Amino acid sequence: MELERAVGTYLRHVALERGLSEHTVAAYRRDLDVYVEWLRARGIVDAEAVTPELVADFGAERASAEPPPAASSLARMQSSVRGLHRFLVREGRAETDPSGRLRPPKTPRRLPKALTIAQVDDLLDAAGPAPGSEDASAAQPASVRDRALLELLYATGARVSEIVQLDVDDVAQGDLLRVRGKGDKERVVPVGSYARAALDAYLTRVRPALAAKGRATPRLFLGVRGAPLSRQSTWLIIQAAAEGAGLTAHVSPHTLRHSFATHLLQGGADVRVVQELLGHASVATTQIYTHVSVDALRDVYATSHPRAR
Numbered sequence: 001m002e003l004e005r006a007v008g009t010y011l012r013h014v015a016l017e018r019g020l021s022e023h024t025v026a027a028y029r030r031d032l033d034v035y036v037e038w039l040r041a042r043g044i045v046d047a048e049a050v051t052p053e054l055v056a057d058f059g060a061e062r063a064s065a066e067p068p069p070a071a072s073s074l075a076r077m078q079s080s081v082r083g084l085h086r087f088l089v090r091e092g093r094a095e096t097d098p099s100g101r102l103r104p105p106k107t108p109r110r111l112p113k114a115l116t117i118a119q120v121d122d123l124l125d126a127a128g129p130a131p132g133s134e135d136a137s138a139a140q141p142a143s144v145r146d147r148a149l150l151e152l153l154y155a156t157g158a159r160v161s162e163i164v165q166l167d168v169d170d171v172a173q174g175d176l177l178r179v180r181g182k183g184d185k186e187r188v189v190p191v192g193s194y195a196r197a198a199l200d201a202y203l204t205r206v207r208p209a210l211a212a213k214g215r216a217t218p219r220l221f222l223g224v225r226g227a228p229l230s231r232q233s234t235w236l237i238i239q240a241a242a243e244g245a246g247l248t249a250h251v252s253p254h255t256l257r258h259s260f261a262t263h264l265l266q267g268g269a270d271v272r273v274v275q276e277l278l279g280h281a282s283v284a285t286t287q288i289y290t291h292v293s294v295d296a297l298r299d300v301y302a303t304s305h306p307r308a309r
Contacts (some may be wrong), residue, residue: 001046001047001048001051001088001093001094002045002046002141003007003036003039003040003044003045003046003047004036006047006088006093006124007029007032007033007084008268009034009091010028010032010083010084010087010172011025011028011029011085013087014028014083019182020199021161021182022183023108023161024182024288027076027080027298028080028083028145029304031076031077031080031081032080032081032084034056034062034077034246035077035080035081035084038061039054039056039058042054047085047088047093047094048094050085050098051098052098052099052100054098054103055081055085055098055099055101055102056092056102058081059078059102061080061219062077076215078099078102078103081099081102081188082097082102083100084099085097085098086099095292099249100269105164110197112263113249113250113255113258114255114258114259114262114263115247115249115255115256117263119245119247120154120256120259122152122245122246123150123238123241123242123245123246123251124147124151124154124241125245126241126242126243126244126245127143127146127147127149127150127237127241127244128140128142128143128144128145128147128170129143129147130194130197130198130265131147131197131198131201132197136201140160140232141205141206141209141210142224144198144201144202144205144206144223145202145206145207145210145222146199147201147202148198148201148202148221148239149163149221149229149234149237150237150241150256151194151195151198151199152160152177152191152195152198152199153253153256153260154195154256154259154260155191155192155194155195155260156177156179156191156195156260157256157257157260157261157264157278158177158179158189158257159181159253159254159257159279160231160234160235160253160254161231162179162180162181162279163221163234163253163294164219164221164228164229164230164231164234165180165219166179166217166219166220166278166306167218167220168203168207168218168219168220169218170220171191171199171203171220173191174196175190175191175192175196176189176190176191177190177191179279181279182279185279187276187277187279189277207220207222207223210222210223210224210226211226212226213225213226214227215227217301219232231253234253235252235253238251238252238253238255238256239252257278260278261274261277261278261286271286272286274286287289293295
């Protein structure tokens with residue numbers, strides 16, 4: 001099977017049948033475009049002509065590139081190549097899998113960085129005044145929206161892609177939020193009173209005016225021209241709030257997700273409950289957050305054990 005056609009078939013499979021997100025599919029496409037171009041430069045245009053030696057050479061060459069690629073990027077590249085060839089064998093479009101000996105690099109296990117509760121408070125206040133505060137009545141529409149956006153990210157631990165895809169109907173169930181996660185899997189997450197108040201202020205005071213500026217859309221969060229708010233715009237909103245709060249560390253939408261999980265576990269939440277709230281397929285993914293709370297464990301030990309000091 002011709003390589004470019006094989007890649008197209010594989011990407012349609014992961015998008016439609018496996019339900020991977022547009023972001024993930026786009027990353028697979030970039031990786032496989034590099035792979036196909038590398039093979040074409042060596043006269044290989046058909047999937048059946050790819051040998052284990054070629055795949056190994058490709059992996060070695062990518063690993064020794066200058067500047068050196070991040071281990072996570074290299075692992076994803078190799079995963080894309082393995083996924084393609086396994087798919088072709090499984091579908092009967094190739095007889096053998098030449099990527100069987102390709103081994104991904106070991107990626108360093110990095111603990112997620114979380115903000116303190118005080119830093120989260122500062123970040124939210126920098127985005128916009130809290131509903132019911134003295135400054136709330138005079139708040140600019142954008143700041144009302146931004147406060148609701150950040151409150152919801154922190155209250156639910158949702159991914160930024162999940163938040164920008166929310167419709168108004170998804171938040172119409174009082175203190176519950178319906179989230180569509182990876183693989184188009186749905187989960188229900190509670191929404192605390194602070195986020196609910198910020199959402200209500202946005203929905204009553206700001207969203208109707210924003211919606212009138214653009215085409216009709218059910219999306220919850222809108223930009224200044226009435227179009228659905230993008231992931232990139234959300235990043236900029238958070239970065240502006242972080243700068244306004246005087247936070248020197250890098251702050252992203254995922255920082256709020258990390259903070260959500262860490263603060264829950266520090267507060268005594270069961271790791272499996274946090275797994276459900278985050279939408280993790282495996283509890284092993286969630287357990288990395290338990291290591292972030294090692295300082296809290298040390299403090300409890302120091303104050304509780306009779307021979308700790």
